[in-house]
Amino acid sequence: MRPHVRNVGDHRRNIDGAVPIHHTHAVVIEIEQFHESPRSFGRTVLPRWRVAYLRRTSILRPRRGRAIHTTVTRAQGRCATLPAPSARRGRHSRREEGTLMTNSTTADMTARWAWLREQTPALRNRIYMNCGFQGPMSQPVADAMHAWIDRELSLGPTTREVLEARRQLATRYRELAAQLVGADPDEIAITEHTTRGINVVTGGLSVEADDGVVTSGIEHASGMIPSYFLRERRGADMRIVPLSPEDSPGAMAERFAGVIDARTRLVLVSGVSYSTGQRLPIAELVSLAHRANPGARVLIDGAQTAGHEPIDVHASGVDAYAFPMHKWMCGPGGLGALYIRRDRIAEIDPAAVSGHAAAAWDFAGEFTPERESIQKFELTTVSGVLLAGGVAAIEQYLASGPEAVWERARALNRVAEQRLKRTGVTVISPSSEATRTGLFTFHTPSIPAAALAYHLQQTAGIVCRGVRELDAVRLSLNAYNTEDEIERVAEVVEGALRDGVTPEAQAVAQPAAGAVEP
Ligand SMILES: Cc1ncc(COP(=O)(O)O)c(C=O)c1O
Incomplete structure (x- = not known):
């Protein structure tokens, strides 16, 4: 298949294959789709996310005084020229001419942020410093969503190929959301936002009267109110640990240590506080809670962490982690995900249920609840538009690093x-x-x-x-x-x-x- 490369950004020109670039510019190539054969890039050889991570966004930097001549093949995508910081400063790139650069030297990253700014319309029109509320979408993310709408518009939403594509999109989103937090795809439930994920856990975990529920004094309402409801509805003994922005991680852990005990059933805290902006010592809190009571579960409100700090749920040992796409990830509103440690899934009951919550059922009264699959927490139709935007947003974030x-x-x-x-x-x-x-x-x-x-x-x-x-x-x-x-x-x-x-x-x-x- 012939490569199709579109030019975007301020330096529009028609190119097809060969990309001649003046020496004062770098070129950023955003690959939308590979046309390699499955043997080369198929899941069995190399997972698609890894291909995307390695090759999706690449920066070609010219040597001073010469132009880049290169050819993008077997891929469909877009190409934008950017000022090359190293060329501007008169330094030679140490890279081979035409090499696809995927590591993160300072110059690469400067170009990457410049590219992001160029691709994100709101950043051209405003000084946008509110991604903790909702992040600005980039053109590639919006394009992915538009493309999905166009597909449904022209073919209809339930045409076989569209349904199949949506199924694949959901799988891809689950894989990428897992990669984002260091989980496995079968530990990820697709949700609408952080708050839904938090509610899945607080609504489905068995919390008895006088069980301890521990949270902090710098939580968002989405963490505080579900905790208060555990006190209201189940008679939990809710403890609020006061924290100060001056606290060191050790001081915070000490404050929690004074409250977490053998009766603690749930610790619900943010990874990063929405108010003070401080980072909490999650791994330490997990080990404190699990040592005090092997039955204690730690649920992280990741609204302010996903797309902001690197997350590794397996390394930290957290039991559950809820996060959105629309904040630091700069993805669409109305899409998020919930990680639940594989061995904790069965112990959480789905409070809201759909066919996914049944392992077997019929109209004659036969019913077996689903226990092991995390999809028991998912309900029915998920928007392909949102999934397309979520996939593009995670890919964009992973490409940034x-x-x-x-x-x-x-x-x-x-x-x-x-x-x-x-x-x-x-x-x-x-x-x-x-x-x-x-x-x-x-x-x-x-x-x-x-x-x-x-x-x-x-x-x-x-x-x-x-x-x-x-x-x-x-x-x-x-x-x-x-x-x-x-x-x-x-x-x-x-x-x-x-x-x-x-x-x-x-x-x-x-x-x-x-x-x-x-
Ligand atoms: C710490 C925290 N938790 C939860 C939320 C709610 O997030 P969502 O809209 O993803 O449910 C926010 C929103 O700002 C937040 O900052």
């Missing part, structure tokens, strides 16, 4: 800390490297956080949110954000501290009673 994203987010947090401190605000999020993340929160005594967040957006297009519980402004600093953007935030904050915020911003300082913040 989880370690590189994490390092970049934390580096931006350090820049924000140094710069924002000079404006006179009080920094809330941790300044210790052991607990620092990409979430940066700060407080100003003179301006309510909700008003300042509104003002930042209204006057400078800076999208972020206020955390009502701490009266703090929260910046979600993802890998695609820049030092210049942080500088702009600081300037606008300085202006607001000096001149005040707009009257409209003052008016939004008090949110409606009962409003639920994401």
